[in-house]
Amino acid sequence: MDVLEKLTILTDAAKYDVACTSSGAGDSSPTGAGLGSTADCGICHTWSADGRCVSLLKVLMTNVCVFDCQYCVNRHSNETPRAAFTPTELADLTMSFYRRNYIEGLFLSSGVQRSPDYATEQIIKTLELLRGPYHFTGYIHAKAIPGTDPLLIARLGVLANRLSVNIELPSQRSLALLAPNKSKANILGPMATIRDGITESKESLVKYKTAEKFASAGQSTQMIVGATPESDYQILRLTEGLYHKYQLKRVFFSAYIPVAENALLPALDTKPPLLREHRLYQADWLLRYYDFEASEILDEEHQEFNPFLDPKCNWAVNHLEQFPVEVNRVPYEILLRVPGIGPVSAKRIARARRAGKLDWDDLKRIGVVLKRAQYFLLCKGKMRPGLSITPQNTVRALIDGAPLAKAEQLTLFGASSAPSQAELLEVASECVSRAI
């Protein structure tokens, strides 16, 4: 089998993995032999037809797998063409893509060929080639396979910038049902090993500059959403827990795309729950950058996201009593909670108001988008001139039309009559107004 054919099979088998970012490794400007550097903010090299950023060469070492996870195309019982790269083939491929600036680095995962340890050894061989004789100093993200020997994981951490162990499904019960070869323990075990490796290396790096770096871009994980019955609240709680307990850099979500006829899984013609995935990412963003807690976003009584409002707007309409706030005085943290204002705008406001009090025109010139924010702000004690602030108007401005129109039109109106954006907005604002 030639490399083109292998690449096709092993890309196809890897494409459901979501994490393709190359951020967080710090800016490096290596000198001396070799090729490559890392950029802290991450660089996208292209966007595929599904609109996702492609930053890394994302492939499997092999899609041969002895495990039988029901949600996975590579499961043992599935009839599909199998292939395996040799370490040299994959290292060469990575270098020739990297030299042409096609990619930021390599994202390498693998099916469980023979055993977790054997599969991991193949990954290690490839990375040793790249980091050794090829002097590759670019970005590498490697997957740690559940059940792998901690010593091998320790080796992996020295070679890769980022490591991840997939949590796969949001509960132990679902895992037992659908991934019989995996368990909470053999997933969380490696996660803890990696966490400790990272902490240890950070501590030694403070003491001696030459200490070995261990997964310097941190650890991430991903889980499949919509294959199993967990609620949004459960998933978000789990996410928050993972950030706290394992100091993860990122938790990724992937909307389940049916790959098999199976009584335990959604039917083959089920559409991937893209809106739900989108809302989870928005909520995750609130946890990481907006200082929200999961319990502020959802709770026991409200276990699912509001389809019509993004989580931050949803929080705001339920806390209207805290608004409006004065732009020139309000602390940065509260500014961040205003719908329509993100970290970029909030920072700009904080910087600009040091040079003098801001009015509404100033805000516009600074580049703050007022469509939503105007309902929640005062400038020099004044509301935006000409604006009538009622709960109805406010809600109308907050409705998130785009994902709504795409994802929900079928369920709301039946497939035949696709509603106009205006009609949708009408229905949505009525719904939300009633709810608050």
Place this chain on the structure above:
Amino acid sequence: MCVAGNLIYVYDGSFEGMLCCIFEAFVRKERPVQVCAQSALQPSLFEVLPIETQPAKALRVLHGLEEKVSPLAAATVRDLFLSGQQDKALLALDFTRLAFERGTVVTTMLGNEVVAAAAGAVRKLYNEAHMYKGLIRFSDVGQGMVAEIEPKNFVLPLIAPHFCSRFRNETFLIYDKTNHAALIWQQHTAKLVPVDALTLPPPTGEEQVVRRLWKRFYDTIAIEARRNPVCQRTHMPKRYWACLTEMQADLDTLSEAEQTPPLLAPGVGAEPYSALQPQPV
């Protein structure tokens, strides 16, 4: 300051030239209606005042900004020069005037019209530079790696350190079609040179193999059930596609031309971009 409602300053298109226009406007205590590079000058009813480029004057403006205002203000003026915006030079003049009036705070006065416009232009410049860090595609032409870009802004000086460090042991050339300039990295030294045209030799056999592998990867990585061309185009507007290997329907036609050495046609009236030369990495 009296407004000179009928004057257009014209400079040679260099950074120093633009700074000299600023110098001249201060000396003459006036604000021209336009400050325009020679090559971009359109026939009009306004009177044209050619401004001679004198490095000493240019330096006085730049050092004045650095010392009397702030390094950030000086960097903003340099960035404005790199901007592809039509009115950038006049904006640089307005900004400089405001900077000398108001001092260090100028760069935080984002509510001010001039500062907001300058910050907007600079933001676009940096966004594009960041895009190109990912979107540049090199081809192996035997003597080294070559890439072509067609940016709106003059991003080469900004992306030079990134590429020179990443590909430190390679020889490469990035040709900017819009600004007729090239960044050349050879024997660990970077040079920014004016170039009129670039002719690429046809891709070698190996180059074609790698391009095909890349295109195959690109086509395979997309998930059919999540197809979203709108999102794809929002992130990666069509104007970039011409230079992207993976967006070519027929790979073998990409940059295929008759072999015509030399690779580069040198630019006319070559100024060496002295103030913009990449620093050694």
